[in-house]
Amino acid sequence: MANSASGDSVVDRVVRVIAAFPEGVLDLPLSELAARAQLPLTTAHRLVRQLAAHGLLELGAGGSVRFGLRLWELVNRNSPTLALREAAVPFMEDINQVLNQNVNLAVLDGWDALFVERLSRRGSAVNRAQIAGRMPVHVSSAGIALMAGQPPEVQAEYLRQFHDPALKLAPEELRTLLRESAGNGFAQLAGVVDPDTWGIAVPVRDPRNRTVAALGVVVPLMDVRLQALVPALQTAARGIGRQLNTGREPNAGTSGTSFRSAEFV
């Protein structure tokens, strides 16, 4: 393996190039890509050309770089996330129709809710959950629903490291929120991200009763049809859970988050 003077490998540098794109940015000038990846321009250019030769990146005439269709294809045709999504989408469409709301699906990754699917409806409330976007657990109802379903030792670890002075949310309040969410079978957060909306989310459990995803809607603050929303979400979540294959043991994993991402197989 070739290591640079700073000790990083080619693999590290390839990953830095791919990870250099800020969320939602489709095109990045090569010079900015190099700066963000903390690589010399010539190194970045060489890596981009090599990745472009395989169709994983595309290098435009103006020197801008974007992800190639081939990379999208390779990742999506073999993604565990896609299997979860395929199971969930028909039920998400049902919610979308029956409740006339945006509906989203999230998994836990580290201490974030990572949104893996969203169906929108024209005219429904603003939903900040972008596909492949993240929100910290404590500011999203999906995050709370996901964390409330984790084993006690994971919740304890989460609460131990929790720190968000800007929100004035004490770990003790967060602990209460998680306990209530687990008891009620749904999580509800008002106005943390967008002051005019509620987020409501329920856990999706696989046949082994592990919480593997959260199904949620975002509704206007004045919409108080909670009693109708929650059972509909819970019904859809049970339908999704039944579709999930449980044939595979969770990964022992090599990274700290694998016990979470391996759970939704």
Added chain:
Amino acid sequence: MANSASGDSVVDRVVRVIAAFPEGVLDLPLSELAARAQLPLTTAHRLVRQLAAHGLLELGAGGSVRFGLRLWELVNRNSPTLALREAAVPFMEDINQVLNQNVNLAVLDGWDALFVERLSRRGSAVNRAQIAGRMPVHVSSAGIALMAGQPPEVQAEYLRQFHDPALKLAPEELRTLLRESAGNGFAQLAGVVDPDTWGIAVPVRDPRNRTVAALGVVVPLMDVRLQALVPALQTAARGIGRQLNTGREPNAGTSGTSFRSAEFV
């Protein structure tokens, strides 16, 4: 750049590892991954460990390898495909509801239709189009609709290399099919992939009138509501086209396919 005895670079080998997963396979034993990537087991293991350290792959306890959530996230949050998908999904939901059919969205990549989105409906006809799956142009209505909208020189190049003796489809018949599809504003193929279904697809054109995608449905062979299906699809396709941003020039590109994939920005 470190090159092995066979002259391939680390980047080449990383790409071979990622591309080694057959379509739809979520878990691959490390030994099979090494064989498919044509790498010594120790090399494959080292690359997998390095990629796993960044969360791009996950290495299970039993020695099986899968794609990491982080890789899915990085690729999807910055994908041009996602921008097309975001524009299309609300209109695809409309079709799904109004026609009560599976609906799919494809882009042209090389001489294949690459399916970037699909919405299913329980009880509708079998739709073989998997997300991130491919079909050769000549066996899918989406492929015909896409190719019929390409510049004459691209169509000529396609017809020149076309060869599929098993199907007994002469290039001249294919040329007629493309011409008719362009004239009619939709493509229709019966029974090529699945003998009990029709595929019907219409082009999605961006504001510059370039064909950037195809919107299609798969219906049972006995369903002859063509006169209702085609205008609904065309209406939805125009709606999608209006949403597409045309602010960016197509890439000059470094690969042979970039003129296609760059078009749907």
